[in-house]
Amino acid sequence: MKLHVITDEKGEVIATTRAGVDENGFEVKIEPVVKGHHLHENVDVPDQLVNTKADELHKMVKQHLLKQ
Numbered sequence: 111m112k113l114h115v116i117t118d119e120k121g122e123v124i125a126t127t128r129a130g131v132d133e134n135g136f137e138v139k140i141e142p143v144v145k146g147h148h149l150h151e152n153v154d155v156p157d158q159l160v161n162t163k164a165d166e167l168h169k170m171v172k173q174h175l176l177k178q
Contacts, residue, residue: 111160112152114138115171119146123168123175150175
């Protein structure tokens with residue numbers, strides 16, 4: 111599964127959304143709106159994380175980003 115991820119200036123994950131297209135066929139796009147936030151596009155994460163609660167998912171994604 112691929113995610114788009116926004117992190118803050120400290121590297122904390124503050125938002126995630128699935129990359130790809132929505133139910134209407136439009137490409138999913140997100141953009142940071144606060145100076146210092148950063149967008150990580152198409153981050154690969156295991157498919158089994160699809161039903162993980164947001165706070166747990168954010169912790170796992172942060173660890174994944176730190177390894178890159």
